[in-house]
Amino acid sequence: KNQVEQSPQSLIILEGKNCTLQCNYTVSPFSNLRWYKQDTGRGPVSLTIMTFSENTKSNGRYTATLDADTKQSSLHITASQLSDSASYICVVSDGSNYQLIWGAGTKLIIKP
Amino acid sequence: GAVVSQHPSWVICKSGTSVKIECRSLDFQATTMFWYRQFPKQSLMLMATSNEGSKATYEQGVEKDKFLINHASLTLSTLTVTSAHPEDSSFYICSARPSLNTEAFFGQGTRLTVV
Secondary structure (H helix, E strand, C coil): CCCEEEECCEEEEECCCCEEEEEEECCCCEEEEEEEEECCCCCCEEEEEEECCCCEEEECCEEEEEECCCCEEEEEECCCCHHHCEEEEEEEEECCCCCEEECCCEEEEEEC | CCCEEEECCEEEECCCCCEEEEEEECCCCCCEEEEEEECCCCCCEEEEEEECCCCCEECCCCCCCCEEEEEEECCEEEEEECCCCHHHCEEEEEEEECCCCCCCEECCCEEEEEC
16 A cells, blocks of 8 residues: 655754655656655745655755665754744655555644 | 635535535646545545546546546636545645646635434
8 A cells, every 4th residue: 555654743953954754655667756845835846856766855954865766755954943833744655556645644843 | 826715615415415615726727627525634636627628537446427527628627525534534635736747725625414
């Protein structure tokens, strides 16, 4: 069964600190993996999208990694800011029908 | 990136009435759009896939007669919640992709409250 699991479920860190969010998936065949940021009451906004051959992709202070062999991905946030408080969702695209398989998200809270 | 506009951003309606939500891709054509529902503290749940010029494909458990989807053009899809009930209160989000394996762009969402 195609699944995407994220950890931790929630995370609280102090402003300025770094953090890493995890994503494990069992989607097969694999097309691509995406990380989205969703502010409360808003639609998701894309951070990164990685295909099978990409190991790392950065978007400002966000760096995503992908290990297609172990089917794991991580999102690293550097020098966190208060505006980083949001839910971060890992989404994997099924290569057979391009359906998006959604993780439950990690709720990140940045405290001053 | 590309822009998907969703309207209205919030709506309050009485039980038994119908509500229409619009989703527009502003700077690209989307033969396929997606409608999601999100309950508090949960991730997005795909409700249906909207195909331009043909019937929508609904996910298991989603009532097609209650959630009417019309994809009238390559840039517009609408979701109508018919005979709304309080349990239909939720956050509805649309998404559009220029093609199936490309980036998905999301609308800002519609908060529906049925009283």
